[in-house]
Amino acid sequence: QVTLKESGPVLVKPTETLTLTCTVSGFSLTNARMGVSWIRQPPGKALEWLAHIFWNDEKSYTTSLKSRLTISKDSSKSQVVLTMTNMDPVDTATFYCVRILLNSAFDFWGQGTMVTVSS
Amino acid sequence: QSALTQVASVSGFPGQSITISCAGTSSDVGSYNLVSWYQQHPGKAPKVIIYEVSKRPSGVPDRFSGSKSGNTASLTISGLQAEDEAVYYCCSYASSGTYVFGTGTEVTVL
Numbered sequence: 001q002v003t004l005k006e007s008g009p010v011l012v013k014p015t016e017t018l019t020l021t022c023t024v025s026g027f028s029l030t031n032a033r034m035g036v037s038w039i040r041q042p043p044g045k046a047l048e049w050l051a052h053i054f055w056n057d058e059k060s061y062t063t064s065l066k067s068r069l070t071i072s073k074d075s076s077k078s079q080v081v082l083t084m085t086n087m088d089p090v091d092t093a094t095f096y097c098v099r100i101l102l103n104s105a106f107d108f109w110g111q112g113t114m115v116t117v118s119s
Numbered sequence: 120q121s122a123l124t125q126v127a128s129v130s131g132f133p134g135q136s137i138t139i140s141c142a143g144t145s146s147d148v149g150s151y152n153l154v155s156w157y158q159q160h161p162g163k164a165p166k167v168i169i170y171e172v173s174k175r176p177s178g179v180p181d182r183f184s185g186s187k188s189g190n191t192a193s194l195t196i197s198g199l200q201a202e203d204e205a206v207y208y209c210c211s212y213a214s215s216g217t218y219v220f221g222t223g224t225e226v227t228v229l
Contacts, residue, residue, distance in 0.1 A: 037218075039220075046122065046208065046220055046221070046222050046223045047157070047165065047208050047210075047220040047223070048220060049210070049217070049218040049219065049220060052216070052218075058216070059216075060215065060216030060217055061217075062120060062217060063120050063217065064120065096164060096165075103153060103212075104153070104155075104170055104171060105153075105155035105167050105170035105171070105210075106155065106157070106165075106167060106210070107167055107170070107176070109164040109165055109166070110164065111164055112164055
């Protein structure tokens with residue numbers, strides 16, 4: 001079955017860079033029409049799409065955070081990595097790793113990982 | 120990329136039908152049939168319940184249905200049940216490979 005699992009620090013300090021890893025199973029990062037997105041959700045707030053990377057290495061980023069985000073994948077390890085620079089307390093959120101189907105929807109979600117930004 | 124607009128809360132009695140609207144623009148909802156809806160229970164990850172405007176994934180009850188008219192998408196829950204109490208988010212493709220979510224609607228079963 002398809003699973004996605006996020007890993008990374010629980011706590012980061014302001015101005016630091018956050019690095020999150022998503023390890024997938026049940027599908028390959030080279031499968032046509034499939035990709036992985038990162039979506040975040042601040043406590044008590046709405047979902048926010050951040051970025052995605054597809055099987056063909058096509059990448060997209062949300063406009064407001066584009067300068068701070070980098071997404072990459074290592075298909076041999078079945079991992080997708082998201083980095084977010086210059087972290088701020090307002091970036092405190094649960095970060096979800098999600099499978100996305102091209103021209104369709106986010107169909108499988110990881111359990112999420114809560115990241116707190118505080119000194 | 121402004122968030123899609125949803126009413127903050129909707130409530131209904133068991134067995135009733137409710138509709139949640141999702142207002143976008145001609146740059147997102149109005150231009151693409153790539154609207155999806157997600158159900159999120161407290162402390163849980165979201166789950167897709169409608170994709171490509173009106174398609175239902177396997178295992179999602181047929182009391183959930185989706186539609187779109189112009190720049191507004193809608194989710195209807197017919198025959199509301201206690202387990203439908205959750206927060207619902209719409210999402211739309213918004214050009215250049217980007218996506219935008221709605222502000223979320225909390226559904227309460229009275």
